[in-house]
Amino acid sequence: MSVDHPRRIRSYARRERTFTEGAKALWERRWPERGICETAWPTLGLSGKPTVLDIGFGDGEALLSAADADPERHYVGVEVYKNGIMKVLRALAERDIPNVKLIEGDAQLVLAVLPDASLDEVRVFFPDPWPKARHHKRRLVRAPFLNEVVRTLKPGGLFHMATDWAPYAEEVRLTMESLKGLEAVGEERGTRVSSKFERRGQRLGNEPTDLRFRKA
Numbered sequence: 001m002s003v004d005h006p007r008r009i010r011s012y013a014r015r016e017r018t019f020t021e022g023a024k025a026l027w028e029r030r031w032p033e034r035g036i037c038e039t040a041w042p043t044l045g046l047s048g049k050p051t052v053l054d055i056g057f058g059d060g061e062a063l064l065s066a067a068d069a070d071p072e073r074h075y076v077g078v079e080v081y082k083n084g085i086m087k088v089l090r091a092l093a094e095r096d097i098p099n100v101k102l103i104e105g106d107a108q109l110v111l112a113v114l115p116d117a118s119l120d121e122v123r124v125f126f127p128d129p130w131p132k133a134r135h136h137k138r139r140l141v142r143a144p145f146l147n148e149v150v151r152t153l154k155p156g157g158l159f160h161m162a163t164d165w166a167p168y169a170e171e172v173r174l175t176m177e178s179l180k181g182l183e184a185v186g187e188e189r190g191t192r193v194s195s196k197f198e199r200r201g202q203r204l205g206n207e208p209t210d211l212r213f214r215k216a
Contacts, residue, residue, distance in 0.1 A: 041103070051121075052075050053076050053122045058126070058197060111148040117155065158212060159214075
């Protein structure tokens with residue numbers, strides 16, 4: 001298990017809106033049953049079912065759709081923005097999808113505390129591409145992050161990334177191909193549903209690329 005946390009460059013910028021009283025009340029009711037502390041997950045014993053880690057789930061559209069259609073696996077969503085978490089909590093208050101847990105926190109810290117070979121799949125859909133060259137160092141999906149993904153995947157486990165920024169996709173593809181013990185399994189989107197973010201990008205002429213690699 002990786003436990004050291006060297007100085008990190010954040011892949012996100014904080015931008016939160018103030019919650020209404022109703023939203024605060026919803027959080028207080030629903031978070032205890034759905035929330036996981038970012039460093040406490042290894043002690044929770046999410047065993048007995050395969051586990052999917054969905055990083056940066058945004059408004060939760062893809063996370064909820066996948067979990068609802070796949071009740072035999074645990075889905076743990078990680079998000080740094082409370083507004084996105086709140087949207088999922090509202091949806092879960094209306095829909096019975098028992099196999100969803102949520103973490104409010106930095107995915108890099110979450111991965112760092114997980115044991116080796118503990119995940120069946122890691123998904124990262126449409127991370128911020130930080131398109132300006134001087135910001136590329138802030139991209140989440142880079143070599144240090146991918147090394148942690150590979151470490152935490154079980155043999156046969158899948159890494160699935162989607163992005164509509166072609167240079168970012170090519171950078172990740174080359175990095176993944178350079179890592180030992182991985183094999184490309186195609187660029188199909190699999191069961192990933194189209195999100196609002198993806199549809200907005202397509203209206204602007206940005207077509208998504210799905211990268212899928214399996215650990216040997």
